[in-house]
Amino acid sequence: MEGPMTSLTLVRRIKARPSIVFDALTMPEGIACWWGPDDGPVLVAETDVRIGGRFRVRFRMLDGIEHESSGEYLEVVRPTRLAMSWRWAGDEAIGESLLEFDLRAIPEGTELRLTHSRLPDEETRQSHQRGWSGSLDKLERYFQARGGGS
Amino acid sequence: MVNHEARLSRTFAALVDPTRRAILARLEREDGTSVSELARPFEIKLPAVMKHLDVLDAAGLITRSKAGRTVTVRLAPRPMRAAMDWLRRYERFWSASLDRLVTYAERKEREARWKGR
Numbered sequence: 001m002e003g004p005m006t007s008l009t010l011v012r013r014i015k016a017r018p019s020i021v022f023d024a025l026t027m028p029e030g031i032a033c034w035w036g037p038d039d040g041p042v043l044v045a046e047t048d049v050r051i052g053g054r055f056r057v058r059f060r061m062l063d064g065i066e067h068e069s070s071g072e073y074l075e076v077v078r079p080t081r082l083a084m085s086w087r088w089a090g091d092e093a094i095g096e097s098l099l100e101f102d103l104r105a106i107p108e109g110t111e112l113r114l115t116h117s118r119l120p121d122e123e124t125r126q127s128h129q130r131g132w133s134g135s136l137d138k139l140e141r142y143f144q145a146r147g148g149g150s
Numbered sequence: 151m152v153n154h155e156a157r158l159s160r161t162f163a164a165l166v167d168p169t170r171r172a173i174l175a176r177l178e179r180e181d182g183t184s185v186s187e188l189a190r191p192f193e194i195k196l197p198a199v200m201k202h203l204d205v206l207d208a209a210g211l212i213t214r215s216k217a218g219r220t221v222t223v224r225l226a227p228r229p230m231r232a233a234m235d236w237l238r239r240y241e242r243f244w245s246a247s248l249d250r251l252v253t254y255a256e257r258k259e260r261e262a263r264w265k266g267r
Contacts, residue, residue: 007237008237008240008241008244010241010244010245010248012248012249012251012252014251014252014255014256015256015259016255016256016258016259017259017262020255020258020259020262021251021255023258024251024254024255024258025251030254030255030258033250033254034247034248034250034251034253034254035247036243036246036247037242037243037246037247038246109256109259110255112248112251114244114248116240116244118158118159118162118236
């Protein structure tokens with residue numbers, strides 16, 4: 001896992017131009033082909049790709065359980081940046097999280113950076129980006145060594 | 151479930167501050183450190199450190215115990231583990247999704263080039 005421990009960052013290098021990657025992220029027929037943690041089907045993919053527009057994606061996992069996430073587009077800059085709020089259906093009591101995609105043209109195509117952060121407010125997000133000095137692995141080892149419970 | 155999520159939010163809010171993360175990292179090296187020892191490396195006064203400890207305590211990330219005039223601080227691992235579980239769940243979700251996104255976008259790129267001939 002990369003990045004500070006209050007957010008998740010993943011990077012992929014893709015042999016496709018940024019506009020194609022951006023459309024794959026935003027168009028329902030694209031989303032239907034990749035969204036979800038396993039090979040279960042996407043059942044609903046709706047997007048209204050403009051600031052203030054909403055998305056909704058419902059998928060079924062291979063264990064048969066269906067999940068739905070939705071949110072609002074906060075930044076839409078084709079083909080370089082997409083930011084949206086995120087929440088799981090059925091968890092309305094929980095605060096939203098923030099999902100960001102940054103696309104950068106590289107010689108072989110696109111470098112895609114995904115950041116999913118727990119805390120949506122700006123101050124918090126900036127303090128995420130200042131980073132954590134790299135103790136996550138050590139802390140993890142520490143807690144593993146301690147075993148369960150406590 | 152809601153309580154669990156509220157606790158998780160509190161954990162993340164507590165972890166967002168660099169001084170508090172530094173305190174946790176210090177405790178990770180030396181669990182059971184006194185408050186005055188903990189305050190020493192920071193360029194802030196003891197009351198400010200106490201405030202950070204209050205936040206960490208409220209988030210359940212540490213416990214404090216008093217013996218005489220010394221207050222000893224210990225890590226409490228459970229909330230941290232919940233926070234890490236949250237990150238891991240999303241890591242699984244997005245890793246698998248992005249792998250398929252790569253395959254899809256690269257296929258679209260090949261199709262676009264074929265059409266462009």
